[in-house]
Amino acid sequence: ASSRDGYSWTEKQGLKSGVPCIGTIQPPTNLDRASTEVFDVIVVGAGYCGLTAARDLTTSGILVADNPGSRLGLRTLLIEARDRIGGRSWSSDIDGYSFELGGTWIFWGQANVWREILRYQMQDELVSSxxxxxxxxxxxxxxxxxxxxxxxxxxxxxxxxxxxxxxxxxxxxxxxxxxxxxxxxxxxxxxxxxxxxxxxxxxxxxxxxxxxxxxxxxxxxxxxxxxxxxxxxxxxxxxxxxxxxxxxxxxxxxxxKYKFRGGQSSFAIRFFREALASGNLSYAFNSPVAEIDDTKDFVTVSTRDGKQYRAKRVISAIPLQVMNNVVFNPPLPSGKRTAASIGHVNQCxxxxxxxxxxxxxxxxxxxxxxxxxxxxxxxxxxxxxxxxxxxxxxxxxxxxxxxxxxxxxxxxxxxxxxxxxxxxxxxWSKDEFAKGAWFFSQPGLLSNHLGDMRARHGKVIFGSSDWALGWRSFIDGAIEEGTRAALTARTDLAPSQLKGKL
Ligand code: FAD
CATH class of the missing domain: 3.90.660.10 (Polyamine Oxidase; Chain A, domain 2)
Known part of the structure; x- marks a missing residue:
């Protein structure tokens, strides 16, 4: 299937917007229209951070040993603005060749990436640029x-x-x-x-x-x-x-130097498929989030088209650069807002x-x-x-x-x-869900605001490659952050789910 994103040009076809991508998800949702389910977690953003979080949440149990009431995996809703997974890392196969539109290169020295490559047995799918x-x-x-x-x-x-x-x-x-x-x-x-x-x-x-x-x-x-x-x-x-x-x-x-023969989307799709196979994943693509309200017992996430979803926790896995497009209630603390309005400098x-x-x-x-x-x-x-x-x-x-x-x-x-x-x-500069490429900071942003960017806000947990500790601004950093966000949510939810059972 084709994504709306991307451009290709040849002399014969001229300029075309939208290119083929195996990460395009059709149909765009598996939600039952009438569902009023309160999810354990809503993950906003299906880049590597959100995909890692959704995969970990849906496939791993809650964090208490010997719990008779525990089940494998938390009910998770993944909400994404685009028609595809991968966010800033995605590839298009054209005439049997993968073109990387965003994040591309990975290396075995990147611990989080390599753990996932081994998990999906893709170690023999690398080629040298x-x-x-x-x-x-x-x-x-x-x-x-x-x-x-x-x-x-x-x-x-x-x-x-x-x-x-x-x-x-x-x-x-x-x-x-x-x-x-x-x-x-x-x-x-x-x-x-x-x-x-x-x-x-x-x-x-x-x-x-x-x-x-x-x-x-x-x-x-x-x-x-x-x-x-x-x-x-x-x-x-x-x-x-x-x-x-x-x-x-x-x-x-x-x-x-090293990239996947089949492109980044061939990697990202494994995370999505594993989450789906758990039976715990619901998803809604083509659904830009407009507001996240954390003033009641459950967090309510509203999309631009007027739909509302509820969950015990929300993981916001959208980039720094577009964070101020979402209305947070109560408002984000000033440090986070300032960091988001400074943003990053990368217009690659x-x-x-x-x-x-x-x-x-x-x-x-x-x-x-x-x-x-x-x-x-x-x-x-x-x-x-x-x-x-x-x-x-x-x-x-x-x-x-x-x-x-x-x-x-x-x-x-x-x-x-x-x-x-x-x-x-x-x-990437004209992409309203990225407003730029990978994170790169201007002087002062990290020393003043790295802690603000990483901090949670009530029941909303923030994950992104943009504020990873190690490979910040890389695929590895997105996976690092997705892992952290999922673990935070699972730790949060464990005690309340177990009340009276221990
Ligand atoms: P994203 O991938 O940006 O995911 C966030 C998701 O949130 C997106 O899918 C977005 O559509 C969605 N979203 C945004 N707003 C909303 C909203 N309101 N509602 C719902 N959804 C929303 N990294 C490497 O490791 N190696 C490389 O070679 C490399 N090269 C790169 C080249 C380019 C051109 C670019 C752009 C990036 C490159 N990177 C590279 C960086 C890497 O791609 C990113 O750091 C990583 O993919 C970010 O993952 P993420 O999940 O944190 O964010």
């Missing part, structure tokens, strides 16, 4: 219209040396500032670096960088943040670096091009300073034998790829000449 044996084995750095060619070994040396200068604030390449990357207990130095932007840091070290190192470092940081150098928290960049084993090679392995533009140039399979490159699409590489070979190039832009020189395909194609050509057969993309 990089293949440097297929032709144009080159890194092409386009700087003010001039293209320089390097080997990938030279690329690695340049990037490693530039990034090490950027992060070496402590003589230990960031290890002293962030000794434990999976905690909210920030060191005093970390707090200080969260007050700084990457632009601030670059102005301290710019004399020590060669012009090419500077271009490489800037492009890499902007690839990570999707913002501008001024809006990118230096601490959050150091955090990514720390998570990636404090090395450039680690960044490549963790951030951009991700464009896939299927191109006839076979040798580009081994290409990597950047274009600086203002090409709109500034970072790209060969990402696969389609069954037709064409090369798949993935290209990234962001807040710097931001554009909407669907507005003018000619312009989008020119920005791709600005990286490396290519003969385009097909384009595939999703406009």
């Amino acid at each position: 990089y293949d440097f044996s297929k032709g144009l084995n080159k890194y092409i750095l386009v700087n003010t219209e001039r293209a320089q060619h390097f080997t990938h070994e030279e690329e690695d040396e340049m990037m490693e040396s530039g990034l090490r200068k950027l992060v070496n604030v402590d003589g230990e390449y960031g290890k002293r500032v962030i000794p434990f990357p999976h905690t909210a207990a920030f060191t005093a130095e970390a707090l200080r670096y969260d007050k700084m932007s990457v632009a601030d840091r670059l102005s301290e070290i710019k004399d020590s960088l060669t012009p090419n190192e500077l271009s490489g470092v800037e492009a890499f940081v902007l690839l990570c943040s999707g913002g501008t150098l001024e809006t990118t928290s230096f601490f959050e960049f150091l955090h990514w670096w720390a998570l990636s084993d404090y090395s450039y090679q680690g960044c490549i392995d963790y951030l951009v 533009v991700k464009v896939h091009a299927e191109v006839r140039n076979k040798d580009l399979r081994s290409y990597t490159g950047i274009a600086r300073p203002e090409n709109g699409l500034f970072y790209a590489f060969g990402d696969g070979t389609t069954p037709a034998g064409n090369t798949h190039i993935v290209a990234f832009g962001g807040q710097n020189g931001h554009f909407d790829p669907e507005d003018n395909i000619g312009t989008t194609a020119r920005k791709l050509q600005g990286l490396v000449p290519m003969d385009i057969e097909r384009l595939v993309f999703h406009n």
